[in-house]
Ligand SMILES: NC(=O)c1ccc[n+]([C@@H]2O[C@H](COP(=O)([O-])OP(=O)(O)OC[C@H]3O[C@@H](n4cnc5c(N)ncnc54)[C@H](O)[C@@H]3O)[C@@H](O)[C@H]2O)c1
Ligand SMILES: O=P(O)(O)OC[C@@H](O)CO
C-alpha cells in the first residue's frame with residue numbers, strides 16, 4: 001500500500017530584479033501580514049538595505065524593530081528571539097548575507113512566525129531554502145528552519161555588493177554537481193532518501209549557470225539576475241528534497257571543517273568550490289570531471305587553490321582527513337581519507353602545491 005507523504009514549503013512571493021527593494025511594503029501587504037516586523041541584519045546590509053526599507057515602512061505607518069547580528073551563532077539566534085519577544089513583533093525579515101538570513105529563519109522557526117528573505121549579496125543558496133546553518137559543538141551544517149514567505153532580491157543592490165560575494169554564490173551553485181554525485185552514491189550504497197526531481201533541478205541549475213558564465217561579470221546587473229535565479233532554484237531543490245542533499249555533499253563537509261579550523265578565513269561559496277574540485281576528482285579519477293569544475297570556477301573568478309582561499313596547505317589536509325566526522329552524511333569520502341590520499345588528491349588537482 002502506498003503511504004508516502006511530504007510537505008514542500010516554498011515562498012509564495014518572489015520579487016526579483018531592478019529596484020524591487022522599493023516594493024517590500026507591497027509584498028508584505030500582499031501577504032496580509034499584520035503588525036510590526038523585526039528586521040534581522042548585520043552592519044553593512046543595514047546601511048545598504050535595512051535602513052532604506054525601514055523608511056518605507058515608517059512612511060506606511062509601520063514602525064519596524066531592528067536587530068543587528070555580528071555572527072552566525074546560537075547566541076545570535078537567542079538574541080533575535082529575545083528582541084522579537086520584547087518588541088512584540090509579528091514577523092521577521094532577514095536582510096543581508098547568508099548569516100543574517102540564516103539567523104532570521106532559525107529564530108522564526110523557534111518563534112513560529114513568518115519570515116521574509118531579503119538578500120543583499122548573491123553569495124549563497126540559502127536565500128529560499130528551508131535550512132539554517134550555525135556551528136553547534138563539533139558539528140557544522142544546516143538544520144530545518146522556517147522557509148521564507150517571500151523573497152525580495154534587488155539586482156541593483158546585489159550588483160553593487162563586492163564582486164567576490166557574487167563569485168562565492170556561483171561557486172556554491174557549481175558545487176551542486178558534486179553534491180548530487182554524492183547523493184546518488186549514498187542512494188546506491190546506503191539507500192538514503194533520494195529525489196530525482198530535486199537532483200535534476202540542482203544539476204540543471206549548475207548547468208545553466210555554467211552555460212551563462214559569459215554574462216557573469218563585475219558590476220553587471222544582469223550577472224546578479226543570472227546568479228540570483230540559480231541561487232533560488234538551488235534553494236527550491238533543497239525544499240523539494242526536504243534536506244540540503246541536492247546542494248551539499250563532501251565539498252560542504254570540507255568547507256564546514258575549514259570554518260571550524262580557521263573561522264572566517266574565506267567565504268562559504270569559495271571554500272565549497274575548492275572542495276568540489278577535489279571531490280570531483282575522487283568521483284572521476286585522474287582525467288575527468290574535476291577539470292571542468294576547476295575551469296568553471298576559474299571562468300567566474302572564484303578561487304581554485306588553497307593559496308587563493310588564504311588557507312595553508314596543512315589546514316586543507318586536516319580538513320580533508322577529518323571532515324567526514326562532522327555530520328552523518330555518506331559521501332565519496334566514505335569513512336575518511338588518510339593523509340597520504342588527501343595529499344595526493346589536493347596535489348594532483350593543484351589545490352595545494
Ligand atoms: N541555509 C542554507 O541553506 C545555506 C546555504 C548556503 C550557505 N549558507 C550559510 O550562509 C553563510 C554564508 O553566506 P555569506 O557568504 O553571504 O556570508 P555572510 O553572511 O557572512 O556575508 C559575507 C559578508 O558580506 C557582507 N555583505 C552582505 N551584503 C553586502 C553588501 N551588499 N555590500 C557589502 N557587504 C555585504 C556581510 O555583511 C558579511 O560581512 C554560511 O554561514 C553558510 O553556512 C546557508
Ligand atoms: O546543510 P549544509 O551542508 O549546511 O548546506 C547548506 C548549503 O550550504 C548548501 O549550499
Ligand SMILES: [Zn+2]
Nearest residue numbers: 125172268272
Ligand atoms: Zn552552500
